[in-house]
Amino acid sequence: MQKRYLSERFEKSPTITETFSVADHLRISYADRDVPALPLIRESFLRAYAYVKDWFDCRDDIAVDLWVAPTQADLEYMTCMRCEETFFCAPGIRDGMNVILFVSPLRCRMNADPDRLAGILAHEITHHVVRDISRATVFSMKRKEKRDVPMWLEEGLCQFIDSEVYPPLRQIRAGKIAGITKWYDREELWDDLSSCDDADRAYLQAYKEVRTFVETNGKEEIIRLLYLNRTHCMNWNDLPGFDTFT
Ligand SMILES: [Zn+2]
Numbered sequence: 001m002q003k004r005y006l007s008e009r010f011e012k013s014p015t016i017t018e019t020f021s022v023a024d025h026l027r028i029s030y031a032d033r034d035v036p037a038l039p040l041i042r043e044s045f046l047r048a049y050a051y052v053k054d055w056f057d058c059r060d061d062i063a064v065d066l067w068v069a070p071t072q073a074d075l076e077y078m079t080c081m082r083c084e085e086t087f088f089c090a091p092g093i094r095d096g097m098n099v100i101l102f103v104s105p106l107r108c109r110m111n112a113d114p115d116r117l118a119g120i121l122a123h124e125i126t127h128h129v130v131r132d133i134s135r136a137t138v139f140s141m142k143r144k145e146k147r148d149v150p151m152w153l154e155e156g157l158c159q160f161i162d163s164e165v166y167p168p169l170r171q172i173r174a175g176k177i178a179g180i181t182k183w184y185d186r187e188e189l190w191d192d193l194s195s196c197d198d199a200d201r202a203y204l205q206a207y208k209e210v211r212t213f214v215e216t217n218g219k220e221e222i223i224r225l226l227y228l229n230r231t232h233c234m235n236w237n238d239l240p241g242f243d244t245f246t
Contacts (some may be wrong), residue, residue, distance in 0.1 A: 010091040010099070012067055013074040022046060027097065031070040031115050034104045037112075041068065041105065044114045049123035056129050058221060064125060065097035075103050086110050088120050089126035091140045098128035119166025120154040123158040134229035146191035150236050151227050152189035155203060156210030157222065163207075172194050172241050177204050186237070213239075 012029065020028045022042050026049060030038065045066060051155050053061070056192040069075035079089060088102040100121065102225075105112035131138060136149035140184040143151055183205050188196065196202035214222060228234045 006097070007216065009080050010078055010094075010101070011080070012094075012235040013069060015070055015074055023061075025061040027063075027065045027130065028068060029065055030068040030104070031074075033066055033070055034106055037068070037105045040112065040117070040178055041066065044117040047118040048125055048165060050130055051118075052122050052125045052161060055161060055164075055219065056133065058129065058133075062125075062128060062132055065099050066121075067099055067101050069101065069107075071107055072103055075101060088124050098125075098132075100124040100128075108129050108135040116166050116168075121168060122165040123162035126158040126161045127154065130226060133223070136229060141195065142191070142193035147232075147236065149226065150186070150190045152202070152206040153192050153210060153222075153236070155229040156206035156208075158227055159203065159207040159224040160210050160214060162183055168214060173204060173207055175209050180204065180239075190236075199214050231239055242244070 011030075016033045017031050018032060018035075020030065020038055020042070022028060022045060026045065026046070028038060030041075045064075049064065051057075067078060069078060072083075073203070075085065075087065076083055079087070079091065083089075085103045085108045088100065089175060090098065090100050092099060102108075102120075102124075103111060104118065111117055130136065130149065131154075134149045136154070137143065137146060139170055140151050143149065159173070161171070163173065166222050180201060184196065184202060189202055193199055193202040193206060212223070225234060
């Protein structure tokens, strides 16, 4: 099975030639044929960005550039790997901007629901904010080796936030979680969750643990811990208050 780690290499597709400035720090890069999708993308993008910035109480803006793939083939070119047309990712920083990749709503029907799009963009923006405030490496297969922010915590937080922006995700995940009886050890979820045999279960576990943590300890505590990661004195194995991993 093809593993879907966040790529360590990404390139903009040559078909993406146009840029649209949504704000000083927010940009959409797109192919000519996707002009009709710009109002929808802009509206969802602004909603997602405002939500995430407010959630983390970020004083400074972070620069985000959406690279909108006109086709699935362009997305695969940019991620340098095989992926579904519904795939989104936040592969890193290019020219000082935090890049997010996905397929145009004109090509992928799932991406044309503005509320769902806002939810998923909030997920990807959260990846960038988490790395920005924690200084964690973007290389998600090196997190365990570096004792850096665990991917279960990062993915759990991204899913917590996407389900706040797009609540149907909350109901879908609650239903799936209710049917699961066996969970991973925390150590097994440190690197990219797609490296787990059952990636769906790994993502659900990440979501479950982070939701419990936020509801028990408050979001301020998780934000404090992420900033603490900058000191490299943070021991993520000592985290209190999460669900018991069994
Ligand atoms: Zn994610």
